[in-house]
Amino acid sequence: MAAARAGKTTYLELSQDDGGAHKFYEVTVNGVTVSVRYGRIGADGQHQVSTFPTAEKAKAAAAKKIGEKARKGYAPAVRGQRAARPVTRRQVTSAPSTARATAPVLWRFRTGASAFGIHIDEDRCWVGNQRGDVYTLGHDGEVLARFSLPDGVKCLVADDFWIYAGCDDGKVYDLSSKVPFAAYEIADDVDIFWLDIREGVLNVADRNGGLTVIDHEDEFQWSRRSAGSSAWMVRADDRAVFHGHSHGVTAYAADGSGELWHTRTTGNVLFGWQEDTAVYAGTGRRVVERLSKATGRIEATYTCDTAVYSCATSPGGRFVFAGDSASSVYCFDADGTRLWKLGTGGGSALSMQYRDERLYIVTTDGSLACIDASEAAIAAAQSGTVPLARDVKEAAALPTYTPAATVSAVATVSAVPAPGAGIVVECIQVGGRLRVQVVSDGYEPTWHVQFPRSIRQIGARYVVDALHTSSGGFYRVRGEIKRLV
Numbered sequence: 001m002a003a004a005r006a007g008k009t010t011y012l013e014l015s016q017d018d019g020g021a022h023k024f025y026e027v028t029v030n031g032v033t034v035s036v037r038y039g040r041i042g043a044d045g046q047h048q049v050s051t052f053p054t055a056e057k058a059k060a061a062a063a064k065k066i067g068e069k070a071r072k073g074y075a076p077a078v079r080g081q082r083a084a085r086p087v088t089r090r091q092v093t094s095a096p097s098t099a100r101a102t103a104p105v106l107w108r109f110r111t112g113a114s115a116f117g118i119h120i121d122e123d124r125c126w127v128g129n130q131r132g133d134v135y136t137l138g139h140d141g142e143v144l145a146r147f148s149l150p151d152g153v154k155c156l157v158a159d160d161f162w163i164y165a166g167c168d169d170g171k172v173y174d175l176s177s178k179v180p181f182a183a184y185e186i187a188d189d190v191d192i193f194w195l196d197i198r199e200g201v202l203n204v205a206d207r208n209g210g211l212t213v214i215d216h217e218d219e220f221q222w223s224r225r226s227a228g229s230s231a232w233m234v235r236a237d238d239r240a241v242f243h244g245h246s247h248g249v250t251a252y253a254a255d256g257s258g259e260l261w262h263t264r265t266t267g268n269v270l271f272g273w274q275e276d277t278a279v280y281a282g283t284g285r286r287v288v289e290r291l292s293k294a295t296g297r298i299e300a301t302y303t304c305d306t307a308v309y310s311c312a313t314s315p316g317g318r319f320v321f322a323g324d325s326a327s328s329v330y331c332f333d334a335d336g337t338r339l340w341k342l343g344t345g346g347g348s349a350l351s352m353q354y355r356d357e358r359l360y361i362v363t364t365d366g367s368l369a370c371i372d373a374s375e376a377a378i379a380a381a382q383s384g385t386v387p388l389a390r391d392v393k394e395a396a397a398l399p400t401y402t403p404a405a406t407v408s409a410v411a412t413v414s415a416v417p418a419p420g421a422g423i424v425v426e427c428i429q430v431g432g433r434l435r436v437q438v439v440s441d442g443y444e445p446t447w448h449v450q451f452p453r454s455i456r457q458i459g460a461r462y463v464v465d466a467l468h469t470s471s472g473g474f475y476r477v478r479g480e481i482k483r484l485v
Contacts, residue, residue, distance in 0.1 A: 014073050025069045032052050106358075124144065145400075187216060211223060267287065300335060310361070311352070328343055
């Protein structure tokens with residue numbers, strides 16, 4: 001085992017042949033400062049900086065960290081010799097549309113790389129691409145802000161008004177404030193394909209057809225392995241988790257107690273959507289199928305002309321929308337009657353969402369497009385009259401937010417902030433797990449609180465600016481987090 005010396009760096013790696021761990025841990029001692037960097041091999045990773053009263057104490061702390069990692073199987077290595085683990089990119093093709101008319105696109109924003117992530121809420125439109133860029137726009141198409149994440153975005157999901165991005169680096173970033181942070185880190189052997197989240201419980205579908213469920217403290221709850229692979233669908237409600245893969249859709253009890261039903265779909269599942277009583281599976285065999293949440297029975301089929309890459313519904317499933325591999329979008333009545341098919345004018349829709357008579361799509365060419373899906377606009381488009389789509393441009397002075405690399409230090413040794421200045425938390429070891437415990441008065445242990453992963457370090461104390469809650473009583477940290485030294 002290598003020992004850390006002042007001004008020197010100790011670099012360790014843990015890489016398992018079975019595809020499990022593939023991580024590094026780096027410790028640098030510089031006088032009274034200890035810098036730690038860790039993460040997946042080949043990535044920049046997370047950063048932490050600690051300051052100690054003396055250089056001797058800094059060396060002792062560094063040696064302790066290195067010893068703990070060595071006991072877990074980490075070994076000295078040379079940075080850059082071992083390659084990063086390959087990331088699975090979704091392989092899609094996009095042919096020109098065969099539709100005779102083009103959809104009435106109101107505006108289009110080109111992100112510069114193929115885009116899978118989309119979320120539309122009351123105030124904003126969100127789009128995430130394979131370059132790691134996430135943009136927020138107003139419903140009128142004005143670009144408001146940009147988040148720059150370390151790796152490609154697989155999907156964007158919302159939990160009430162909290163927004164998360166699942167990325168190719170195995171992390172799930174909380175984008176709900178100006179400074180994004182890694183709220184969850186998925187195990188190294190899980191290659192994220194799709195996510196859903198409900199009241200802080202994260203459901204992860206992966207390349208191997210697995211389903212992993214993680215709670216708000218980033219702790220594993222349960223997992224299942226389906227009969228199929230390439231699980232591009234996961235949707236959850238208070239009763240069940242619906243998992244779509246190459247062999248169909250499987251429903252599991254929300255607590256992981258068992259399988260509720262399994263339905264073989266017409267083709268491999270490439271996308272999923274849900275309403276209160278039904279889930280919708282878009283498949284490689286040109287159909288969207290509506291399945292009963294209660295029984296798994298196929299209640300309706302919506303037939304397209306090529307493989308279905310994405311689907312969505314209007315509230316209650318009144319209308320069903322689909323995007324295919326040939327750059328077309330469709331609308332069906334609830335019973336399966338096709339109402340229209342139109343070209344996107346810019347690639348195949350990899351994900352979509354409907355809101356207030358508008359259909360928002362993200363495409364293979366990296367665009368976020370807003371389509372007027374009102375009856376009058378569609379009728380006009382079918383007759384050949386479409387608006388001139390506005391090409392939205394990114395503002396030169398657009399604010400860009402990146403994940404914080406380190407936790408800032410408080411220039412005081414006091415462990416008690418002034419009244420109203422924040423909440424003190426401490427990182428402690430409990431049953432082999434590193435947990436964040438609130439030590440300020442007035443905290444209720446029954447609250448569900450999510451703290452950024454990057455603050456977890458044994459014995460460290462922090463001042464948390466504030467706890468914010470959603471309507472369901474689920475708390476997350478917002479604002480500044482400062483380390484007490």
